Amino acid sequence: MEQSKIAEIVRNYRLTEGEYVMRPTMPALEDYTSYLRGIWDRRMLTNDAVLHQELELRLREYLGTEYLALLSNGTLALMIALRALNIDAGEVITTPFTFPATTHVLSWSGVTPVFCDVDPITFNIDATQIAGHISSRTKAILAVHVFGTPCDTAVIQAVADRYGLYVIYDAAHAFGVKYRGRSIVEYGDMAMLSFHATKVFSTIEGGALVCRTPAQNRRIKLLKDFGISAESEVIEPGINAKLDEFRAAFGLLNLPRIESEIASRKRISLIYRERLMGMPGLRFLPVLDEVEANFCYFPILVNNSEFGMTRDELNDLLRECNVMSRKYFCPLMSRVACYVALPSASPANLPRAEILSNQVLCLPIYGTLQVSTVHQVCDIIEAGYLCQRCR
Amino acid sequence: MEQSKIAEIVRNYRLTEGEYVMRPTMPALEDYTSYLRGIWDRRMLTNDAVLHQELELRLREYLGTEYLALLSNGTLALMIALRALNIDAGEVITTPFTFPATTHVLSWSGVTPVFCDVDPITFNIDATQIAGHISSRTKAILAVHVFGTPCDTAVIQAVADRYGLYVIYDAAHAFGVKYRGRSIVEYGDMAMLSFHATKVFSTIEGGALVCRTPAQNRRIKLLKDFGISAESEVIEPGINAKLDEFRAAFGLLNLPRIESEIASRKRISLIYRERLMGMPGLRFLPVLDEVEANFCYFPILVNNSEFGMTRDELNDLLRECNVMSRKYFCPLMSRVACYVALPSASPANLPRAEILSNQVLCLPIYGTLQVSTVHQVCDIIEAGYLCQRCR
Numbered sequence: 109m110e111q112s113k114i115a116e117i118v119r120n121y122r123l124t125e126g127e128y129v130m131r132p133t134m135p136a137l138e139d140y141t142s143y144l145r146g147i148w149d150r151r152m153l154t155n156d157a158v159l160h161q162e163l164e165l166r167l168r169e170y171l172g173t174e175y176l177a178l179l180s181n182g183t184l185a186l187m188i189a190l191r192a193l194n195i196d197a198g199e200v201i202t203t204p205f206t207f208p209a210t211t212h213v214l215s216w217s218g219v220t221p222v223f224c225d226v227d228p229i230t231f232n233i234d235a236t237q238i239a240g241h242i243s244s245r246t247k248a249i250l251a252v253h254v255f256g257t258p259c260d261t262a263v264i265q266a267v268a269d270r271y272g273l274y275v276i277y278d279a280a281h282a283f284g285v286k287y288r289g290r291s292i293v294e295y296g297d298m299a300m301l302s303f304h305a306t307k308v309f310s311t312i313e314g315g316a317l318v319c320r321t322p323a324q325n326r327r328i329k330l331l332k333d334f335g336i337s338a339e340s341e342v343i344e345p346g347i348n349a350k351l352d353e354f355r356a357a358f359g360l361l362n363l364p365r366i367e368s369e370i371a372s373r374k375r376i377s378l379i380y381r382e383r384l385m386g387m388p389g390l391r392f393l394p395v396l397d398e399v400e401a402n403f404c405y406f407p408i409l410v411n412n413s414e415f416g417m418t419r420d421e422l423n424d425l426l427r428e429c430n431v432m433s434r435k436y437f438c439p440l441m442s443r444v445a446c447y448v449a450l451p452s453a454s455p456a457n458l459p460r461a462e463i464l465s466n467q468v469l470c471l472p473i474y475g476t477l478q479v480s481t482v483h484q485v486c487d488i489i490e491a492g493y494l495c496q497r498c499r
Numbered sequence: 500m501e502q503s504k505i506a507e508i509v510r511n512y513r514l515t516e517g518e519y520v521m522r523p524t525m526p527a528l529e530d531y532t533s534y535l536r537g538i539w540d541r542r543m544l545t546n547d548a549v550l551h552q553e554l555e556l557r558l559r560e561y562l563g564t565e566y567l568a569l570l571s572n573g574t575l576a577l578m579i580a581l582r583a584l585n586i587d588a589g590e591v592i593t594t595p596f597t598f599p600a601t602t603h604v605l606s607w608s609g610v611t612p613v614f615c616d617v618d619p620i621t622f623n624i625d626a627t628q629i630a631g632h633i634s635s636r637t638k639a640i641l642a643v644h645v646f647g648t649p650c651d652t653a654v655i656q657a658v659a660d661r662y663g664l665y666v667i668y669d670a671a672h673a674f675g676v677k678y679r680g681r682s683i684v685e686y687g688d689m690a691m692l693s694f695h696a697t698k699v700f701s702t703i704e705g706g707a708l709v710c711r712t713p714a715q716n717r718r719i720k721l722l723k724d725f726g727i728s729a730e731s732e733v734i735e736p737g738i739n740a741k742l743d744e745f746r747a748a749f750g751l752l753n754l755p756r757i758e759s760e761i762a763s764r765k766r767i768s769l770i771y772r773e774r775l776m777g778m779p780g781l782r783f784l785p786v787l788d789e790v791e792a793n794f795c796y797f798p799i800l801v802n803n804s805e806f807g808m809t810r811d812e813l814n815d816l817l818r819e820c821n822v823m824s825r826k827y828f829c830p831l832m833s834r835v836a837c838y839v840a841l842p843s844a845s846p847a848n849l850p851r852a853e854i855l856s857n858q859v860l861c862l863p864i865y866g867t868l869q870v871s872t873v874h875q876v877c878d879i880i881e882a883g884y885l886c887q888r889c890r
Contacts, residue, residue: 137539141532148528153696153703180571180704183725183739208725208733215736218609305544305743312544312743313571334574334599335837340826342599342835345606348574352696352703354745435731444733446726 109421109495114428117491123430127481129405130474132305132312133369135361143357152353155333159356163311166363171284172291173318175325178356179332182280182302182315184349186213186250188331189298189317192324193274195219198245201273203233204442204453205461206252210278211441214250222246223442223452226461229394231255231407231468234460235263239271241452248274251296254437255405256308257393258287261295276300283309284366286400293318303359308373308404309366311359314351369475373403376473376482380406383486387493389415391467407436409467416496419467422489429488431472438465500812500886505819508882514821518872520796521865523696524760526752534748543744546724550747554702557754562675563682564709566716569747570723573671573693573706575740577604577641579722580689580708583715584665586610589636592664594624595833595844596852597643601669602832605641613637614833614843619851620785622646622798622859626654630662632843639665642687645828646796647699648784649678652686667691674700675757677791684709694750699764699795700757702750705742760866764794767864767873771797774877778884780806782858798827800858807887810860813880820879822863829856 147153154160160178168176179185186209190196196218202210204223214221222241227234231254238249249268251259259277268275277295279285280302285292293299303314317328330337335346362369384390391409395401410419417425419435426433440461442453455462471485538544545551551569559567570576577600581587587609593601595614605612613632618625622645629640640659642650650668659666668686670676671693676683684690694705708719721728726737753760775781782800786792801810808816810826817824831852833844846853862876 131542132544134539134542137532137535140535141528144528144531148525151522151525153523153701155696181739181741187738208727208737209739212725212736212738216738305546310544312745313739313741334603336599340830342830342832342837344837345603346599347578347603347607348572348600348704350572350704352746354703354749355743358745439731439733441733446733446735 109417109425109492113495114425117425117488117495118428121429121484121488121491123481123484126430126432127472128432129434129470129472130306131476132310133362133365133475135358139361140357143360147353147357154350154352156350157353159353159360160351163356163359166360167316170363170366171293171318173293175319175322177317177325177328177332178351179315179317179349180351181313182300182304183209183213184347185300185315185317186210186276186278187217188328188349189276189300190217190219191331192319192327193248193276193297195247195274198247199243200248200250201238201241201246202250203252203254204440204458205231205254205437205464206278206441207280207437208441208444210250210252211447215446219247221441221447221450223450223458225458226464227260228460228464230257231393231464232257232259235260235267238264238267242271246271246273248276250276250278252278252280253282253285253292255393255407256281256285256402257396258282258285258292258399261287265295280307281404282402283307284370284402288398298324308369308402309359309362311351311355314355314359370402372475373473376477376479377403377406379479379482380471380486383483384408384489387415387490389413403473405436406471406473407468408471409464410469411467415493417492419469422492423469425492426485426488431485431488434470436468436470438468440465500808500816500883504886505816508816508879508886509819512820512875512879512882514872514875517821517823518863519823520825520861520863521697522867523701524753524756524866526749530752531748534751538744538748545741545743548744550744550751551742554747554750557751558707561754561757562684562709564684566710566713568708568716568719568723569742570706570708570740571742572704573691573695574600574604575738576691576706576708577601577667577669578608579719579740580667580691581608581610582722583710583718584639584667584688586638586665589638590634591639591641592629592632592637593641594643594645595831595849596622596645596828596855597669597832598671598828599832599835601641601643602838606837610638612838612841614841614849616849617852617855618651619855621648622784622855623648623650625851626651626658629655629658633662637662637664639667641667641669643669644673644676644683646784646798647672647676647793648787649673649676649683649790652678656686671698672795673793674698675761675793679789689715699760699793700750700753702742702746705746705750761793763866764864767868767870768794768797770870770873771862771877774874775799775880778806778881780804794864796827797862797864798859799862800855801860802858806884808883810858813883814860816883817876817879822876822879825861827859827861829859831856
């Protein structure tokens with residue numbers, strides 16, 4: 109786009125303050141301070157104290173699951189999932205279209221990631237291609253419900269059952285999502301949740317691991333607390349992945365507001381769709397029949413030849429206008445230096461992920477985002493589109 | 500001891516409320532809430548935000564060190580230290596007399612711990628025995644400044660230099676300690692600090708890693724934040740070991756009070772020494788000339804044949820009296836199931852550590868502990884001692 113055109117759009121549409129793709133939902137400070145008074149009275153700041161116990165209970169209820177362990181973040185939850193399933197070597201089949209944590213935990217755990225291409229509609233791992241990547245070294249499938257859209261859990265489970273593999277879901281984006289009438293965390297052998305500040309449900313930093321058996325749950329609780337089972341008994345090598353009381357309090361106040369948070373996000377999502385739908389060359393995540401979504405991200409795909417601008421050009425324009433859109437997830441993890449030499453990282457193995465990663469752009473969405481700002485973001489995109497069209 | 504005697508001591512001396520070995524020092528809630536107001540305004544909850552940056556700066560100043568990275572806990576700090584020094588296989592020489600985290604991080608990192616016996620006076624690794632454990636697989640020495648007492652850093656460094664090994668110090672107990680006029684964190688290639696709730700300086704949960712070069716510091720900061728160096732650049736496999744703003748605020752309020760915290764602990768330590776000194780069979784940590792101590796723990800050694808009670812009997816008596824004394828560190832890590840089969844874990848290799856672990860008992864000590872409570876604890880120990888003597 110010509111510089112003069114960009115300057116005109118910036119002049120007309122630039123936001124006065126920078127707008128991020130997401131901001132955390134804050135409870136009322138007074139409510140938070142009430143919880144702090146209790147913490148100050150008890151002087152128990154961490155180590156499975158009362159607020160931690162209460163939040164674990166409430167989350168089990170809300171998510172409709174029996175075994176859930178709170179952990180200090182989602183990354184450590186995945187590390188502990190691998191350890192709890194005794195996966196410390198061999199290969200795990202995963203998606204390249206994800207946040208770095210998914211792939212890095214495999215590497216930290218001594219496991220080789222094997223990248224499988226994605227489904228172009230859901231952006232998730234293409235379940236039908238997983239079997240083609242299985243070798244004698246394959247231990248598990250680590251799939252991600254990217255942007256909260258459920259993976260094809262039925263096909264993934266069928267493949268896993270047939271080949272005797274574990275299924276671990278990275279559900280970092282999928283808090284509160286339901287699929288076919290069941291909580292998303294009920295699928296697979298284990299499911300990881302992230303409660304980072306930027307997530308739909310947040311505990312400042314934090315996460316959880318959902319599993320299926322009391323034995324798994326006991327082991328996860330050992331692994332997150334140094335493997336200590338009693339004052340003088342250490343069972344196995346564990347680390348410190350404890351969630352503190354300050355984070356638990358934050359979560360306890362956010363949890364009752366989760367439905368309204370999701371409803372606000374849904375409204376924003378609908379505005380984006382209505383405003384942007386008419387522009388050829390933009391594509392959105394599908395609205396799926398059997399999914400209760402959480403609207404955690406609003407990614408768009410920019411098809412250069414139809415839209416008239418590349419994703420990077422649109423991203424630059426938005427940033428010039430003070431909208432901090434994000435190229436989630438670019439680069440693909442298969443393009444990252446430490447993984448690029450893996451045979452499965454070859455772009456020829458991942459043609460759809462390559463296209464997706466070059467077209468995707470995430471727009472601002474969070475519960476307290478002003479509707480007027482959503483329209484401003486759409487105005488900028490529309491102005492860019494029209495400007496290219498009218499040449 | 501006879502049950503009737505125990506009952507009499509309990510009747511005379513039992514504390515009305517349970518007393519722990521340590522309780523966290525809390526800043527004033529109003530001061531903490533002031534910091535929270537800033538967090539609520541900025542809505543940046545984590546990821547190297549302003550309070551995090553400020554605490555890192557203040558800690559560098561207070562500790563007199565150039566390169567320090569805040570991390571979410573001491574265990575992850577040690578894991579990142581190993582990774583930053585490319586230690587992911589082979590052997591590391593370490594002490595069995597420590598909290599499980601020290602040994603577990605080696606195991607999690609693919610490294611075999613090699614246990615070396617301890618010095619019976621300082622309870623630290625016996626520096627003169629380290630060379631005898633070096634093999635072609637040895638990568639480093641992981642020594643612990645147990646209970647804040649400095650290791651024999653000169654001999655350790657000389658051995659390391661001679662054999663080309665890294666030296667990593669677990670300084671979890673040693674915040675604020677000075678040795679030979681220098682901050683304790685200035686010794687070795689890297690030093691880990693823990694800021695857990697029970698430490699002299701606390702950030703609820705938290706820790707730090709001190710290193711020597713800008714390149715190491717950059718790498719540590721990459722490793723704690725997913726290996727992400729810029730929005731679209733991922734350098735290497737990193738994890739999430741970020742300290743959040745709520746913890747940074749807690750630390751910022753505790754740091755200016757550290758001198759008074761240490762002074763209070765020193766007073767308590769002196770009372771214990773004065774009261775217990777006259778009882779044969781009890782031994783304490785030495786008061787060392789070149790050490791500015793932090794009085795983080797008050798361990799005593801109970802020699803059964805001289806004192807008339809075993810350590811376990813004294814521990815039971817204290818607990819009957821509502822004093823939650825702790826057997827730090829028992830079991831030795833060489834006695835823990837996952838390490839007991841290692842050749843270096845043989846009790847014959849660790850005779851002094853075995854004795855130490857069977858004799859040690861930690862008494863309550865923390866800044867706000869009442870002097871009257873310290874005397875009550877001493878009364879109980881004295882009553883037990885006299886009761887055995889008068890038989």
